[in-house]
Structure formats: C-alpha cells, structure tokens
Amino acid sequence: MKTIQELELTHKYCKTCDAYKKFSEFSPHKNGSHGLYSYCKDCATKLSLKGYHRRNEDPEYNQKILEDARLRSQEVRLNPLYERPDNKEYAARTNKKYPEKLRARQAIDRGLRNGSITKLSCQICGDTQSQAHHEDYSKPLEVIWLCKIHHSEIHRKFNTVRERLGLK
Numbered sequence: 001m002k003t004i005q006e007l008e009l010t011h012k013y014c015k016t017c018d019a020y021k022k023f024s025e026f027s028p029h030k031n032g033s034h035g036l037y038s039y040c041k042d043c044a045t046k047l048s049l050k051g052y053h054r055r056n057e058d059p060e061y062n063q064k065i066l067e068d069a070r071l072r073s074q075e076v077r078l079n080p081l082y083e084r085p086d087n088k089e090y091a092a093r094t095n096k097k098y099p100e101k102l103r104a105r106q107a108i109d110r111g112l113r114n115g116s117i118t119k120l121s122c123q124i125c126g127d128t129q130s131q132a133h134h135e136d137y138s139k140p141l142e143v144i145w146l147c148k149i150h151h152s153e154i155h156r157k158f159n160t161v162r163e164r165l166g167l168k
Contacts, residue, residue: 007020008020010022010023011023012026012034012036014026014038014039014040014043015038015039016039016040016043016046016047017040017042017043021040023036025040025041025042025049026039026041027041027044028149028151030152030156035152035153035156035157057117070073070110072096076125086137100136100137101134102140103137103140104134104137104140105132107140107141109142111141117141119132119145120145121145122145122146122147123144123145123146124145124146124147124150125149125150125151127147129147130145130146130147131143131145131146131147131148131151131152132144132145133146133151
C-alpha cells in the first residue's frame with residue numbers, strides 16, 4: 001500500500017468524489033495544484049450536466065442568472081472607486097523589475113522583424129503558434145520555440161526544457 005506522499009507524485013485528490021485519481025483523469029487548469037482542476041473529468045461532467053439541466057428546466061433561474069450578471073457588470077462600470085488593472089502600468093513595473101527579460105524579448109522581436117531569426121513550430125508538439133522561451137536571458141538569441149501550453153508547463157513544472165524532455 002502506497003503512502004499518501006507516494007500517491008501524490010502520480011495522483012491527485014478529487015474533492016467531489018473523495019478519491020485519489022491519476023493526473024490524466026483531471027483537466028488542465030493553469031492556477032490549480034499540479035496545473036489541474038480540483039475535481040476529476042467525471043465529476044466535472046456531472047456538475048456541468050447538473051447546471052445545464054437546471055438552466056433548461058427552469059427558465060426563471062436562467063433569467064435570474066442573466067439579470068444578476070448584468071447588474072454586477074453595471075455596478076462595476078458605475079462604481080467610481082473600481083479601478084481596472086492597467087496593463088501598461090503592470091508591464092512597466094515588470095520591465096523595470098526584470099530588465100534582462102525585457103532586453104531578451106526585444107532582441108527576439110528585432111530578429112523576427114529584420115529576418116535574422118525565423119519563428120519555428122513548438123519543439124515538443126509541432127504547433128505552429130509558438131512562443132520564444134529563454135533558458136538563459138544573458139543569451140537573448142538562444143531560444144526554444146514552444147506552444148503556449150508547453151511554455152506555461154515548462155514555467156510551472158520544470159526548471160528547464162531539457163528536464164521536461166528527460167535529458168537532464
């Protein structure tokens with residue numbers, strides 16, 4: 001019998017069905033532990049169907065949901081104290097905090113514009129919508145091309161792409 005620590009290396013606990021299941025039985029979620037939802041795919045399907053049936057069987061419930069959402073968005077728009085996050089300010093703070101990242105991104109952008117760098121497909125799955133991943137910001141033109149999913153996976157779970165590929 002495995003201990004809970006050993007089990008958690010390959011399995012995740014589903015809060016809804018109260019059981020440990022393999023990682024493959026959970027859908028991906030960027031903010032969840034292990035990058036997965038807190039409930040398994042089976043439970044997610046049941047919850048989704050439950051909401052679907054309730055919305056279709058009770059038109060008043062559906063109207064209430066829509067009205068609540070409309071009122072919430074109206075309150076946010078009309079509230080003078082509500083401030084939407086300004087992406088320009090956030091980007092400026094981040095660029096000031098990590099100037100080496102900014103220089104590396106700028107070097108890639110310049111290289112793509114002037115043709116000295118060619119954008120490749122994801123080196124893991126082959127997706128053509130790829131992003132440049134820097135293993136070392138001091139070498140701004142040395143990048144690994146990864147799709148958004150694999151790029152976030154590298155940052156979330158692994159220290160390097162070599163580790164993800166099992167080469168380290």
